[in-house]
Amino acid sequence: MNKSLGVILVILLVFSMVANLYFSLNYNDLVNNHNGLISDYDVLVNDHNGLINDYDGLVNDYNEMEKNYQEFRNEILFQSEENYTTVTIVYYTNFSMNQQIISLSIPYQKYDSYHKQSHPHWDTDNLEYARNYLTPNESEINQIVTSVKGLTQSQEELANSLLNLVQDKGQGLNIRYYPTTESKYPIETLVEMGGDCDTHSILYGTLMKAAGFEVLLLLSNEKLSDGTKHVAIAVHLENPPEYSLNDYKDLVLKNNGKNYYYAETTNAYWRVGDLPPKIEHLTFQILPL
Secondary structure: OHHHHHHHHHHHHHHHHHHHHHHHHHHHHHHHHHHHHHHHHHHHHHHHHHHHHHHHHHHHHHHHHHHHHHHHHHHHHHHHHHOEEEEEEEEEEOOOOEEEEEEEEEEHHHHHHHHHOOOOOOOHHHHHHHHHHOOOOOHHHHHHHHHHHOOOOOHHHHHHHHHHHHOEOOOOOOOEEOOOOOOOOHHHHHHHOEEOHHHHHHHHHHHHHHOOOOEEEEEEEEEOOOOOEEEEEEEEOOOOOOOOOOOOOEOEEEEOOEEEEEEOOOEOOOOOOEOOHHHOOOOEEEEEO
C-alpha cells in the first residue's frame, strides 16, 4: 500500500513537473509572441507616422505649387496685358478741317521682331531695296486704313487724310520728323512715333498700298543743304487734285502713261499735289511701290 502510494506520488510529481515545464514553455512562447507583436505594432506605428509625415509634406508641396502656379499665371496675364504699346495719333480729315484720333495696340513682340530685322540701306544705285520695308498686309496698317476710309468721302480726301496722319504737325500725339541713321519699318515708325523723310514716306506708301492706291517712291538726285537726299511719295489719282493749296505749284510725274501727284510726308498741312518751294529745284528718281 505504501509502495503503491509512493508510486502514485512519484507519478503525480512527474506529471506536475511535466505540466509546469509545458506551461512554462507555452508562457515563454506567448511572451515572445507578445513582444514580437508589440515590436511589429511599433514598426507599424512608425510607418503610419512616416506616411502621415509624407502626406503632410505632399500637401505642403501641393499648396506651394498651387501658390507658384497662381503667381506665374498672374505674371503671364500681366505680361500679356502689358506687352502692348498703345499708339495714339491725332490727324485731320476733310482737308484739315475735322480733327480725328486713332489709337492702336501694337504687340511689343511684333515691334521687337521688326527692330531686330535687317535694315538694308538704299540709295540711287539700289533703290529697289526700299520695297523691303513695305508691309501693307500688317493688321495695324489695315486698321488705320479701314478707320480713315470710314471717315472720308472721296479718293482725294482719303489720300490727304492718310498723308496728314503721317506728317509732323508740330503738336503732341503725332508722328514727328527727326533725323535717323537708317530706314524703319512702318511698325517701328508707329511705335517710335517718328523718323526721317524716308521713314515717313515708307509709312505713307505702305498705308496707300493697303488702301488700294498706286504710288511711287521718290528719291531726289540732288542733296539738300544738310547733305542728305530727300524722299517723298507720288500718288496716282483718277482725277487731278482739287484741294491742293493754290499758293504753291503742283508737281505731276508721269509713269507708264499715268499721272502721279507729289505728296510731302514730313511737315504738316501740305496736300497731295503741293510742291514745297524749298525743294522746287529737285529732280527725282522714281520707284513704283
